[in-house]
Amino acid sequence: MARLHIENLTKIFGTWTKHQVIAVKDLTLTVNEGETVALLGPSGCGKTTTLRCIAGLEIPTSGRIYIDDEDVTDLPPSKRDIGMVFQFAVTYDNISIYENIALPLKAKKINDAEIRNRVTEVAELLGLTNILDIKPKGLDISTKQRVALARALAKEPSILLLDEPLTPLDPLSRTKLRSDIKKLQKEKKLTIVYVTHDQSEAMSLADRVAVMNKGELIQCDTPENVYINPANTFVAHFIGEPGMNFINSKLIIDQDDVFLRIGSQNLFLCRLLEFINKYGGDIERYEEVILGIRPEHIEISDKPADLEAIIELVEIHGNRSLVHLNVNDTEIIVKYPGVLVGKVNEKVWLKLQRERMVLFDKETGINLYYKNRR
Amino acid sequence: MVNASKVARDFLVNIIAIVLLIWILFPFYWTILTSLKHPSEIIRAPPSLWVSEPYLKNYVLTFTNVEFTKGLLNTAISSISALFISLGLAIPASYGLARAGRGLRIRGKDSLYFTFITFRMLPVFVFIIPFYLLYRILGIFDTLYGLTVAYILIDLPLAVWFLTSFFEDTPWDIEDAYMLDGYPRYKAVLGVTLPMVLPGIIATSIICIIFTWSDLIFALSLTSKFAKTATYALLGNITFTQVKWGELCAQIMILSLPIILMSFYIQKYLVKGLTFGVVR
Numbered sequence: 001m002a003r004l005h006i007e008n009l010t011k012i013f014g015t016w017t018k019h020q021v022i023a024v025k026d027l028t029l030t031v032n033e034g035e036t037v038a039l040l041g042p043s044g045c046g047k048t049t050t051l052r053c054i055a056g057l058e059i060p061t062s063g064r065i066y067i068d069d070e071d072v073t074d075l076p077p078s079k080r081d082i083g084m085v086f087q088f089a090v091t092y093d094n095i096s097i098y099e100n101i102a103l104p105l106k107a108k109k110i111n112d113a114e115i116r117n118r119v120t121e122v123a124e125l126l127g128l129t130n131i132l133d134i135k136p137k138g139l140d141i142s143t144k145q146r147v148a149l150a151r152a153l154a155k156e157p158s159i160l161l162l163d164e165p166l167t168p169l170d171p172l173s174r175t176k177l178r179s180d181i182k183k184l185q186k187e188k189k190l191t192i193v194y195v196t197h198d199q200s201e202a203m204s205l206a207d208r209v210a211v212m213n214k215g216e217l218i219q220c221d222t223p224e225n226v227y228i229n230p231a232n233t234f235v236a237h238f239i240g241e242p243g244m245n246f247i248n249s250k251l252i253i254d255q256d257d258v259f260l261r262i263g264s265q266n267l268f269l270c271r272l273l274e275f276i277n278k279y280g281g282d283i284e285r286y287e288e289v290i291l292g293i294r295p296e297h298i299e300i301s302d303k304p305a306d307l308e309a310i311i312e313l314v315e316i317h318g319n320r321s322l323v324h325l326n327v328n329d330t331e332i333i334v335k336y337p338g339v340l341v342g343k344v345n346e347k348v349w350l351k352l353q354r355e356r357m358v359l360f361d362k363e364t365g366i367n368l369y370y371k372n373r374r
Numbered sequence: 375m376v377n378a379s380k381v382a383r384d385f386l387v388n389i390i391a392i393v394l395l396i397w398i399l400f401p402f403y404w405t406i407l408t409s410l411k412h413p414s415e416i417i418r419a420p421p422s423l424w425v426s427e428p429y430l431k432n433y434v435l436t437f438t439n440v441e442f443t444k445g446l447l448n449t450a451i452s453s454i455s456a457l458f459i460s461l462g463l464a465i466p467a468s469y470g471l472a473r474a475g476r477g478l479r480i481r482g483k484d485s486l487y488f489t490f491i492t493f494r495m496l497p498v499f500v501f502i503i504p505f506y507l508l509y510r511i512l513g514i515f516d517t518l519y520g521l522t523v524a525y526i527l528i529d530l531p532l533a534v535w536f537l538t539s540f541f542e543d544t545p546w547d548i549e550d551a552y553m554l555d556g557y558p559r560y561k562a563v564l565g566v567t568l569p570m571v572l573p574g575i576i577a578t579s580i581i582c583i584i585f586t587w588s589d590l591i592f593a594l595s596l597t598s599k600f601a602k603t604a605t606y607a608l609l610g611n612i613t614f615t616q617v618k619w620g621e622l623c624a625q626i627m628i629l630s631l632p633i634i635l636m637s638f639y640i641q642k643y644l645v646k647g648l649t650f651g652v653v654r
Binding site for chain 2: 055056057076077078080082083084086088090092094103104107108148151152155
């Protein structure tokens with residue numbers, strides 16, 4: 001296993017044509033040895049292109065890629081010692097599963113006894129032992145994906161790349177394969193770059209999540225930090241189901257306290273000292289801010305609390321409800337444990353968890369916490 | 375009611391199919407029939423639709439006819455060598471064009487592709503006179519390689535046109551995976567992609583052979599004696615005094631036999647190849 005370092009990677013498609021597409025813009029990222037980083041983002045954000053550049057299947061327009069300090073940017077895919085699993089399972093249907101898994105080992109000129117050992121080992125790890133002699137043609141997609149994963153693992157690559165390997169699978173085998181990958185990752189201390197658009201996959205498998213949008217890396221941090229302290233409003237909204245609520249507000253300082261003014265209501269944020277500690281001293285800079293708070297960090301209450309709101313719609317999802325409310329003409333969503341019935345158009349109070357509130361710059365959407373630290 | 379209309383429709387479809395079959399097969403039947411008739415029977419009116427005693431001398435004469443047998447050899451040599459040269463050029467060209475369409479987005483890719491196809495769109499008469507003059511100047515008039523070059527002009531655009539769409543329909547992921555498994559690109563193409571388009575290559579080859587095998591216009595204008603093709607030699611049966619119908623039809627049968635056998639033998643590839651891009 002090895003360390004992967006990507007430096008200022010840019011990939012432009014159609015460089016000399018009228019229809020230029022900037023797929024990846026100035027991306028710098030380091031994946032440490034034995035670490036799993038998930039590239040997460042909406043479709044077309046450049047995450048797969050980034051992966052294909054690491055694999056050598058695309059030639060970067062500019063930037064360098066290093067594996068363990070060795071510059072591999074100009075090496076062909078066959079010389080990079082990378083294992084990759086594609087979204088749609090790739091198996092060679094005219095040879096047996098054993099030969100499928102052995103194929104990359106033969107390319108490495110490993111002797112037959114060693115090949116047998118390695119194939120047997122990965123086949124056991126992925127539950128393929130009983131079907132090694134049959135050909136993959138006609139097998140279901142999840143088994144094929146296991147074969148593809150086994151093939152990528154057998155050659156003990158320095159980096160393992162996974163391009164949405166679970167997306168085409170049915171929910172049951174998806175959960176199974178996901179936990180198998182998790183197990184393998186811990187057991188073999190794999191360095192993995194995992195591309196997905198499914199945030200729960202990213203959150204559960206990755207040590208760090210790299211959120212991308214429009215070819216740019218927005219934030220790369222632990223799943224907790226990406227969730228609790230998102231870099232900007234895009235990440236805040238993209239992560240979470242549903243995403244973070246945003247309420248436009250004005251910052252008001254009243255002696256030693258900082259308030260947020262939302263319409264005609266005042267919401268206590270924190271003490272001035274705390275604010276300066278967290279966001280820096282020049283508080284006058286931010287007059288208008290966006291308050292961000294996740295649906296699970298708001299409580300609905302009958303008694304007077306932080307904010308007044310009107311219930312607009314209640315969606316019931318089994319054991320919980322999503323309550324759509326109107327706060328000063330802004331729609332926000334609250335997760336309510338249990339079933340909330342028959343309260344539409346009623347006035348209620350909202351209690352916000354103060355330590356979970358995030359402030360964003362109104363113009364740029366950047367989290368003020370990070371803005372201050374740049 | 376539903377059943378009645380279905381029966382009526384099936385009946386109509388069958389009638390149309392039968393009419394079409396007769397339309398296609400009757401001339402063919404007529405040719406076989408004439409090739410087996412005695413000269414005196416051929417000119418009988420009204421013509422008979424069956425021969426009780428096949429007259430095989432037409433076929434015997436065909437094989438002793440040096441002009442025709444030499445023509446057959448010329449047709450075979452020029453068609454097959456043109457096909458192989460065209461495939462040798464068209465396979466890498468189509469692979470490149472198809473690949474450029476997806477990942478590389480090379481500038482001018484579309485106009486390059488269009489240029490290839492254009493040769494197919496222009497009527498062949500546009501080429502005849504310039505070719506004739508050019509061949510005279512270059513001294514390749516009435517030579518087999520001259521004819522082969524002309525046949526490449528027929529084969530190459532067809533092959534590029536068909537093969538590009540076959541290559542476009544192959545999943546690239548397998549090629550990519552093969553490279554990541556430690557093999558260079560040329561091995562991935564030879565080992566993975568080419569076997570996938572093999573039915574397409576075979577179908578394309580048959581179509582190319584059919585076109586060049588039955589060519590007359592290039593043969594007429596670019597050969598006169600040594601490189602005469604079988605189709606050209608057929609005209610030898612039309613003389614000042616008579617038309618040797620029996621021998622003509624026997625020669626036509628022999629000339630078309632390889633194509634017919636080939637099509638039967640590789641029918642499944644033909645269907646698979648021709649529907650490759652349509653049915654998924």
